[in-house]
Amino acid sequence: MALKLPIYMDHNATTPMDPRVLEAMLPYFTEKFGNSASRNHEFGWEAEDGVKLARKQVGGLIGADPKEIIWTSGSTESNNLAIKGVADMYKDKGRHIITAIHEHKATLDPCKRLAKMGYDVTWLEPAADGIVTAKQVAEAIREDTILVTIMWANNELGTINELPAIGKVCKEKGVLLHTDATQAVGKIPVDVNAAGVDLLSGSAHKIYGPKGAGFLYVRRRKPRVRLTPIIDGGGHERGMRSGTLNVTGIVGLGKACELCRLEMDEETARLSKLRDKLDQGILSQLEHAVINGKADQRLPQTTNISFPYVEGESMMMAIKEIAVSSGSACTSASLEPSYVLKALGLGDEIAHSSIRFGLGRFTTEEEVDFTIDKVVTAVKKLLELSPLYEMVLEGIDINAIEWGAH
Template sequence: MSRILPWSWPAAAAENPVNDVLYFDYAATTPVDERVIAQMIDCLGKDGTFGNPASRSHAFGQHARERVEQARRQVAELVGAVPAQIVWTSGATESNNLALKGVARARGDKKGHILSSLLEHKAVLDTLKQLEGEGFAVTYLAPDDKGAITLDAVRAALREDSFLVSLMLVNNELGTVTDVAAIGRLVRERGALFHVDAAQATGKVPIDLRVLEVDLMSFSAHKTYGPKGIGALYVGTRALGQVQAQIHGGGHEQGLRSGTLATHQIVGMGEAFALAKAQGESERVRIAALRDRLLDALKGLPILVNGVSAPRVPHTLSLTPYWDVSLGDELAISSTSACNSASNAPSHVLLALGLRPAEALRSLRLSFGRFTTEQEIDRAATLIRNALLQSVP
């Protein structure tokens, strides 16, 4: 007769086949911080805080609700928001959908004009294509020669019927930073709402929604050492009543996003954002030094640095070698965003900068993070240098 033994990790799990691979794809996703994992585990299993946060009639649900609200405060504190302005979603993709579709569809039969850019993430671009099919007019701004979306470009493109502007704060491929403070003031003067995709920005640039004139802002946990499958949307005062729910069934999250709250994921996002608040500045300084160390090691090589003249975070570096190179399996990097990589298409961001398709396809995106070391930087530089020299046409 067989007996059920206590569960344990399979023996094969202890042998990680990628232990010898250098991870330089933090812009695609970050490993979950061990401190975040500990908080998440505490919300699983019969001895943890496993209750349904909506079950307010007993202690299990009440304790879960307390953890959810603590996490809401942690997210709000990182970005200078009021906790009640934070709406949980399944990630930045859903947050972008809720912001864009929610505002557009709340207008009923009254269509109008939306302003965005060619540099946005597919979660924004594909959503806008859907809205175009529903009768909304959309203008996609091109970047300037530095790779930036400028205030002047926004000013020139705004129309009388513009009701929404959507721009990302930090570009996921270039690391360039958009001047959302100046653009937000202009958008508000024109009476439109301003949505900002900040998935790549948390922990990398200071965000203070008490002073920024931003009405909607999208966040992701897994770009900031939290778990996948959880995100949030900031809904500011001006946007209240102007966002239509896209998921129905229970009226959770002030009626904006129904569905049982995933306590362990929410708690993980809260802890990740609290860590970002505590060590964001020191992390930025350290990563900037790592980025500069890599660039110094690559000096003199035939490589173009994309977006180098624009304000940018040090965490992401886009490089275009003058010819095709093969880096083998030792370096985990991307040539574009994870979405474009899945379709093997050239980066729409690099094409918007004026690169030819072949140049965009051979480009390298290296992104650094909390666990990147100087030794890894030096080894990556050696791999890139050797690959270039060995593939000279």
């Protein structure tokens, strides 16, 4: 069968919905449209049953009690609620928060806001492998630390931070741990108790569920975590997040979690094989290409590769039949190099010519083969045109060159 182009290799950005998730959701748009907070009639009960099942399904995937799941609109909201909610609730205990410089913006920005409000934030810096270690966290914890927020797996690199070791450190020191597990949930085993996690964010659209639905796990025992809500109103979700529930989205999120739980082993085996094939296919044919982040401590379906001496934009143009993310985030008019790659010590140029490939449930081997071929051909061609590469071939140390004033 002919390959359908373009090929989607950006599953860390978002995923297509699994048809089985859509099927589970459909009745809740039409026949079962009730408000899950309506306690007086069948319509409400039916919707509430859907939400109840979803709580079990989400809890089942992360080892949590269904009552510990708070519904949100996605991980951005979950992170905001966890970080700002804990900061406000425990402000009399202390005002020190620990995070890392290469977290997602949905963590960095709430922390920055708190810093502006007078909280003291410690920004951990990873080594060149991208991993946040338990040792770093232990050394940063102080008397007045109220929260550690470290993501489980990084969205750009796929690197997996030192959980459960970080959880153990936080437990020993009696500090709450929030983890943004948006990229980890559904892809690798996540257990809130084994990992010593007190709050955990997840999002449906990263795991073949709908956009606009997510959750925050909030521990209820040992310790019982309390939060100041961001959205006040009818007191839904134990008063932590008011507003009529997005029943269809929640039902979809639940179904997506159940499928991940049932199929994770098989999916991990298949996707890690394909991802390794992609890595090897590229690295064996392009001697300068390098994997970013600790290669053997990554999500099974993510790889981030730098292609030195080729120009980032030309590279993206040359492989435009493959949907990927580049190492530059288009913010307003400027092409900013990825702050995650810069956190690993990469320079602007090399960050620009880096690509994240995110494989997913519907990725085929033919698509991986096509990608290897396209990337290798494109890079070889661009290297031929690259003045920098010519200098490298001539033995010139390009790092030692003074490029003059800009």
